[in-house]
Amino acid sequence: MKCSVYIATSADGYIATPEGGVDWLHTAGNPEADMSSNPDMGFKEYIAAVDCMIMGRKCMDVISSFNLTPEQWPYGDIKIYVLSNSVTVPPENLKGKVEMYSGDITKLITQLDSEGYKHAYVDGGATITAFINLKLINEMTITKAPIILGQGIPLFGEMTNSVKLINSTATAFPNGFIQIKYDVKHE
Amino acid sequence: MKCSVYIATSADGYIATPEGGVDWLHTAGNPEADMSSNPDMGFKEYIAAVDCMIMGRKCMDVISSFNLTPEQWPYGDIKIYVLSNSVTVPPENLKGKVEMYSGDITKLITQLDSEGYKHAYVDGGATITAFINLKLINEMTITKAPIILGQGIPLFGEMTNSVKLINSTATAFPNGFIQIKYDVKHE
Numbered sequence: 001m002k003c004s005v006y007i008a009t010s011a012d013g014y015i016a017t018p019e020g021g022v023d024w025l026h027t028a029g030n031p032e033a034d035m036s037s038n039p040d041m042g043f044k045e046y047i048a049a050v051d052c053m054i055m056g057r058k059c060m061d062v063i064s065s066f067n068l069t070p071e072q073w074p075y076g077d078i079k080i081y082v083l084s085n086s087v088t089v090p091p092e093n094l095k096g097k098v099e100m101y102s103g104d105i106t107k108l109i110t111q112l113d114s115e116g117y118k119h120a121y122v123d124g125g126a127t128i129t130a131f132i133n134l135k136l137i138n139e140m141t142i143t144k145a146p147i148i149l150g151q152g153i154p155l156f157g158e159m160t161n162s163v164k165l166i167n168s169t170a171t172a173f174p175n176g177f178i179q180i181k182y183d184v185k186h187e
Numbered sequence: 188m189k190c191s192v193y194i195a196t197s198a199d200g201y202i203a204t205p206e207g208g209v210d211w212l213h214t215a216g217n218p219e220a221d222m223s224s225n226p227d228m229g230f231k232e233y234i235a236a237v238d239c240m241i242m243g244r245k246c247m248d249v250i251s252s253f254n255l256t257p258e259q260w261p262y263g264d265i266k267i268y269v270l271s272n273s274v275t276v277p278p279e280n281l282k283g284k285v286e287m288y289s290g291d292i293t294k295l296i297t298q299l300d301s302e303g304y305k306h307a308y309v310d311g312g313a314t315i316t317a318f319i320n321l322k323l324i325n326e327m328t329i330t331k332a333p334i335i336l337g338q339g340i341p342l343f344g345e346m347t348n349s350v351k352l353i354n355s356t357a358t359a360f361p362n363g364f365i366q367i368k369y370d371v372k373h374e
Contacts, residue, residue, distance in 0.1 A: 011352055011369065012343040013200040024349065132335070146355050146369060148319070150346025156199040159337025162211065165198055168333050170357035170365045178357045178367055182198065182333060 001109055002119045003054075004139040005128050006046045007155060008177075011144055014152030015125050020062060028145035029176035041143055041173055047076055052117045054108065054131075056124030057084040060098060064091040073097070079117070081108065083127055105134060129157035135186040140165075146176035188296055189306040190241075191326040192315050193233045194342060195364075198331055201339030202312050207249060215332035216363035228330055228366055234263055239304045241295065241318075243311030244271040247285060251278040260284070266304070268295060270314055292321060316344035322373040327352075333363035 008025055009015050016022050035041075053075060055063075060082045066072075080098040082090065083105070090098050101108055112120065122131050131137045142155070165182035172178050195212055196202050203209050222228075240262060242250075247269045253259075267285040269277065270292070277285050288295055299307065309318050318324050329342070352369035359365050 010349075011367075012341075028351075030353070144367070146352035148343060148346065148350040148352065150343070150349055154199075156335060156337070159335065162197075162337055163335040164215075165333035165335065166217070166363060168359045168363045168365050170359040170367070172355045172357040176353060176355045178355050180198075180331070180357070180365055 001113045001117060002138050003109070003122050003131060003136045004050070004119065004141070005122050005137055006043065006141045006143075007123065007128070008143045008145060009155045010147050010149040010152065012148045012150070012152075013155050014149045015155050016062070016153045017149065018151055018153065020058065020153065022062065024147055024149060025145055028147040031175070033174035033176070035173065035175055038173065041177060041179055042141070043074070046141065047074065047078070047121070050078060050119045050121040052079040052081070052112055052119075053121040053123065054081045054083065054101075054105075054127065055122070056127035057082055057087055059124030059127065060084075060090065060094065064094050067093055075121075078121070081112075083108075105130060105136070109136060125153055125155050126157060128155065129159065132156075132163060132184070133159055133161075137184050140182045140184065141179060142181075143177055143179045146178070188300045188304060189325050190296070190309050190318060190323045191237070191306065191328070192309050192324055193230065193328045193330075194310065194315070195330045195332060196342045197334050197336040197339065199335045199337070199339075200342050201336045202342050203249070203340045204336065205338055205340065207245065207340065209249065211334055211336065212332055215334040218362070220361035220363070222360065222362055225360065228360055228364060229328070230261070233328065234261070234265070234308070237265060237306045237308040239266040239268070239299055239306075240308040240310065241268045241270065241288075241292075241314065242309070243314035244269055244274055246311030246314065247271075247277065247281065251281050254280055265308070266299075268299075270295075292317060292323070296323060312340055312342050313344060315342065316346065319343075319350060319371070320346055320348075324371050327369045327371065328366060329368075330364055330366045333365070
């Protein structure tokens, strides 16, 4: 099964402030730029290409805090698993939308694979780092907001081995965001 | 006086391994790619646009460790200051090439300004972070090697204030390196 990442970071590689805040994402860059040719910087196209999602518990908490209406729900009807060894029940406003999973990531992938899923969206810093360490990530799309946060929660946690990236592409959008894509070459 | 940054990092934003090594920079990406249209990814053009350089002591030590021949010296004849409050004499192989400076960065900039210098190349993670905190950096060119190091010395140290970036551009080179340019908007 293919696993990929689609995530936004600051120019210095943080996915959130030290407290987990992502408000800066919505104020960074030029809000008056003409984004009519790609208003969501490829997100809908990406979502259309995946059929399931695996995120960490912190990532779920951030999404829960948005209190999204059904119209605002960005993930369509893809199956969503939330990894947690402590939380067994999702927050009230995510019930029926996500399923908690406790245990081995490799087993989860094997299970999703056997159920016919083809492409998982992997989200959340700790979850992405764990997947990379398990050599499970195939592609990464990183959209960098034009701001240096100076401190925060980094996208990539510490890894013991370096990871080779290939097929790099980069796009600067009119609003100042830069989107970088890589394929991961696990050795 | 204009101050700018031209630096390479890993995809996860490190300028060196935890031990200060930069060998990965020379092995990352596709060495067989056709880079004839831009073999040095703009470095010579950048050097031609600056007339002085300010780097940190660690950065000097890395350059000193290369034991460059006069033919390999990449900085032309631009004036180079090395910031250090402890080291007062440069290493033997950099004598006559760099001058040590101890003290206030703002004063150094005022001095260079009064001497007619127009554009300083600022190098080294700690030095760049100090300059950003002093709101002295105007432009940044960051060339990202297609490798996740997983750990190392980050380009950006901790900052107390976030910094807005404008006029983003991005180029993916055939060797897989991605070069990002920003202007810094100090508020």
